[in-house]
Amino acid sequence: MTVLISVWGASPGVGKSTLCGGLARRLADAGLRVDHFREEEVLTRPQFAAVAEAFRTTGTVGPGLLIAATAEFVDSVLASGVDVVIADALVPFVPTLLATGHDEETIDAFLTDLTEVLAPVSPVMVFLDGNAGSALSRAAGREGDQWLDRYVGKLARYEVSPPVTDVASAVTYLARERAVTLAAVAQNGWHVVVIERADELSPADVLSAAERSLRAWLAEPGEAARDE
Template structure:
């Protein structure tokens, strides 16, 4: 059975993309067939063509469009014969839904529908927890001086709640995003696996990878997996 590993984190800069790369390589080294679904590929993968088209045209995406695209994604994943799909910042779409102005009741109902559609690929969330402010600072140091201003401006344009106008308010919003995302998965612990890495922003990347591989073992039916680095 294909396993979907949905990787999220407390903030940009916490190490999601780095983890996804290491996780994909580490699992492939065990002989598993791995599909690494990178964050930017939601605009290019054929299963999400309708999502990309709708977002480009309107700046938003309907819930039914997300569900239909997810169903196509599941069909493709099962047909591919891949053992694992590593999805970087994709499902369960909670930040996208918050940015579109949906409240927690609507998000909860959506995640119910999403969970049903995802059942054939056995979803597991990996969540990198940590201090959002320090993670944002790390992302800004990596991406350049203007990155943080653009990120804060994007959140402000989305009119998220609580509203964002500066770094401090962005951190407050990210705390809500974290709470809604983790809450949605924890309420469905019969259907979703969950691996949380505490203080991921403070740990060496190699240690984060080792913790995640240990946490995923029961879901992937693996023995001990050795992480490189």
Template sequence: MTVLISVWGASPGVGKSTLCAGLVRWLADAGLQVDHFREEEILTRPQFTAVAESFKTTGAVDLATLIAATAEFVASVLASGDDVVIADALVPYIPTLLAMGHEEETIGAFMTDLTEVLAPVSPVMVFLDGNAEAALSRAARREEGQWLDWYVGKLAKYAVSPPVADVTSAMNYLQRERAVTLETIARNDWSLVVIERADELPQDEVLRAAQRSLRPWLEVLTQGSPTQG
């Protein structure tokens, strides 16, 4: 059995990357072979070369290309023998689809195809919920400089709805992104772990909450993993 754990959140700054690193350590300590797919690696992993090139040249990507890249990624995971992939903001690509202006109907059809492609790696989403305003403020403090202006400007360039022009409208958009993500996941029966108030909790407490919810998958994986005999 191979499991893909996709970590998402209600906003930048909510703690996705920190949680991913903690989960990687926890699962590796349990004797599992773990691949950590960092957020920026969609631009560098060979399975996503066509996707990255399309974004660089046109700012968009054909949905069939995205599905094909995901199928290649799944095949590479299965061939690697990894027990778990911890993916920081990879699938199900909802922000990307919204940025390209796709409506819920198109996203729903895409998710049906994506769920079928991902079935061999038993996708689980861990969603860090919380207050977008607080999380954005935390991200701005962490990144320093003009990060918040850069982030708002990035969203403003995309065909998102509602459109983004300032911090307030960015928070309104993030609320929609959250709703579409959770609703789409629920309709496609993914395993879903939601950690409430992640922006308010200490990082070690967020990790413990995720560990408690993911323990059934850990038990299955360690019982069946070659590393456990």
């Protein structure tokens, strides 16, 4: 069975990329064939070339294009014979759709189609929850204050709802992004592992919590797992 582990979080800086790297190493060490899909690779993977071009030329992308690209990606994963895909902030594309003006009804319908496309790779989401303000501060401490200015400016340009003009309003918007993402995947039957207070945990503790819940899910796919 091929499994896609989609890693998302309440905010940039909450530890998604660090967790993805840790999971990829652990699973590879266990003898599994792992495809680590890094966040920036959506702009370079051939299956998403049309998506990247749409962003470059128009600054937006439609649900149909995302579905087509994902179907091509799933086909390539199955053909490659990998056991696990670790996807850093890829599917289910909810932030992308919110940023390009799509409402929740459209997103729900999109998730229904996306879930069907992803069925052959048995998607599970690991969601790193926590305080978005603290996570943004941590990201700014790592990347510099200019990163935070660019991030806020990007959200402001996309005219998301509620609108973003500063860090405080970005935190408010991220709360909506979190709520819509979790509701949409739950409604479509995705298994979701939520790591609470991830911004307060060490990377090793986050990795241990994710591994523990994922092992439980792989052993008993019908039962939910949640780490507090």
